[in-house]
Amino acid sequence: MSWRKQVLKKLRADAVRFEQEKVTEIDFRTYREFMTTGEREAYEKQYFYRRKRATTFGLMLYEFPDDKHVASLLENEIWQICNEFTWCLPAHMDQNREEQNYQKYQQMKHLAYTVDLFAAETAFMLAEMITMFKGKLDPFIEEKVAIEVDRRVFTPFKQETFHWERATHNWASVCGGSIGAAAIYLIENKEERRTILTRVNQTMNSYLSGFYQDGGCTEGYLYWQYGFGFFCYYADLLKKAEQINLFLDPKVKQIALFQEKIFLSGNHIVNFSDAPAQAAPQIGFTHYLHQQFLEVHLPDEDLAQTNIVDHCGRWAPAIRELQWYDASLKGSDWPEQNYYLKESAIFLSRNKKSCFAVKAGHNQEPHNHNDVGQLILYGKNQLFLRDLGAGQYNKDYFNHNRYQFICNSAEGHSVPVIDGIYQQEGEEYRGEFLKVEQADATDRVLIELSQAYPNDMRLLRELNWMHTEQSELQFIDTYQFTDSPESLVESFILADLPYKWYEDKCILVGDEVSMEIHYDSDFWQPAMERKYFINHSGEKEWFIHMLLTCKSIQPVIEAEFRFKLI
Structure with missing residues (x-):
């Protein structure tokens, strides 16, 4: 069975299961657990489950664009995400924002939001979905997404600076790249969009500065997939929308070549830092990198991820696995080198x-x-x-x-x-x-x-x-x-x-x-x-x-x- 057929078989099974499963809202005590005990698991399990559902239904609609039932399932997930108290994880949250007191609310006259990895990713996901599925979703859902992305992400980003804007690791590329991508999709005013993208590009420079010229990712392989992935997702959209090509930086090529330099054999990796002992290449992403830089090695397709919806339910990498996969490209074992x-x-x-x-x-x-x-x-x-x-x-x-x-x-x-x-x-x-x-x-x-x-x-x-x-x-x-x-x-x-x-x-x-x-x-x-x-x-x-x-x-x-x- 081909890689694509394996992926679609898994997606269909998950979609059927998700449709049958009842989803409960995150209760107050679960939300407060990190603040009281330091544990993240219960809240994040429910948070990511919602995004797994949305991403799965979105991928099914991408494959079957005329399926109105799938569109309805996706609409409901988007609706629920738009109604969440915060898109930020409690572990990342600045409580002076989401949990502001009444006096501060009276002074500000609006709710404040923390923009972390997952708030930014959510904005990217929803902005891309309503653009990709324009005319297939209820117009009110499209308007609701635009409002929520603006007040939860664009507004705080325009009003202040965040620590991750100067970071030299994955936070910079994921937060910055997600905001930049959402802006490309949703902000029509050219001056407003250019202002946001200028800041995002500066953040991308900070991200790249965290790498040496040899392109090695000392955070670990999965953080290479994650951080460099979001850099590339944004860079691809930026090149198409603004004719600005971030791939021309010589360091980007060396970072793209890192994947083949960190595998021991098969799916076993050199897992220094916070990384698992085994991992699977993202084959669509690798095909894309190979098209940008022909020196990028194409691994054997049998090593690739077939469960493209990860444990966090991330939309951006999952949809690109399908979009960027090229069945004409054939891989091989990791080089003896x-x-x-x-x-x-x-x-x-x-x-x-x-x-x-x-x-x-x-x-x-x-x-x-x-x-x-x-x-x-x-x-x-x-x-x-x-x-x-x-x-x-x-x-x-x-x-x-x-x-x-x-x-x-x-x-x-x-x-x-x-x-x-x-x-x-x-x-x-x-x-x-x-x-x-x-x-x-x-x-x-x-x-x-x-x-x-x-x-x-x-x-x-x-x-x-x-x-x-x-x-x-x-x-x-x-x-x-x-x-x-x-x-x-x-x-x-x-x-x-x-x-x-x-x-x-x-x-x-x-x-x-x-x-x-x-x-x-x-x-x-x-x-x-x-x-x-x-x-x-x-x-x-x-x-x-x-x-x-x-x-x-x-x-x-x-x-x-x-x-x-x-």
Whole structure:
């Protein structure tokens, strides 16, 4: 079955289910839950469910434009969204706006609204829908949308500035791009529209400034899809409406090429920062990027998303998956190639059987984890050394408690613990690639890690990746201490696989596909513990934490281990 047929089959099934399911309004206590407990899940589940319904019915109307019943279903969802108390998530809301008191209302004579990611996305969605389906929806719905977008998004945007206008991450492109797109669709006055688009273009420049010239996205792959996606959705509309071409910036091309540089194999990705271990390319979006830049690799269509309505029910990427998909374009496996993103501080070595990735950077990156020196090792369709990726988002995840979550803290990464001290957050805690040597059989990477720790010492991490028939990673951490610490532990995060001790100097990890971990038992005492964290989906996810404690601490220590795929 072709990709498009799979997508439409899923959409039809979802549309039937959504039509049969009863939708309840978000009650007051659910709305207030984030303010009282810090939990986001209950409110957001209902909020996003409404948008999944609207997007699904909208996609069905796109495919079947004469179906008046589907049009009626879509009208009802739009009506309900227009009647929501706020389009902003409580987690993002400025309570001085939506929850203003009567005295402030008397002074302002109108309600105030926060413009966050989802308020802006909602404006984009509704503006595009009533434009795309002009004449197929009730004229009053069209008028209602125009009014609500104006008072909830355009008016606050015109009256004040928002923090995300100067952001260098996805908030800038999503909020700015969505407002710009909505303005292109709804604002007829050329001067008013030009004023908005000028500000939006400045915000897009801020977004691009968050990337180095190598185009790497340190936020993680899904934030590349998200942030760069909305940049492209807006840029495409801007080029058509105003003949302004944002794709001419050389950096945009490098960002477009990032996707192929972050996959290990199949749907397995290098998931540094807040990213899952597996993800699927957006095939329509990739086809569009390929048409802009022929160097963009076309992945195998079997890897692509077929459930194009994501967990947030986003309309903009979903409709473009259908519009931009080109059945004449044929994809292939990810290239057998190395990628060294020097400025973004990521190195990936990939062949058909195995992959290895490592990062340097610093500990104040967007969606930061304390992970300078972190490793990922994948071979023969199995992840061995892993990154935990994103945890469940709640209030504490984005405040001063962020590094209490093991997936964000250095404890949850394959980096040393010196005198019981983990890497800390902050741009001053950093690492640097000193050398990257690439050859047919072996790649050698040398990273300076001294500044990643507050201790007075020198720490070099050397990684020799031998990608032959049986791939092997030789790992050497060299310490030179001014004052020797009381304790030194080498920590590694492994996939949740069975393991057994083998001969006293080796640990065998895995079943049919295995990895040997070799260590010097005279100097290192190993311990293995099965742990879990709560992942981005709110589910328990298990992993193996391997700790090797140094038995004899000297002023100079060379910690050598071998990870051999068998």
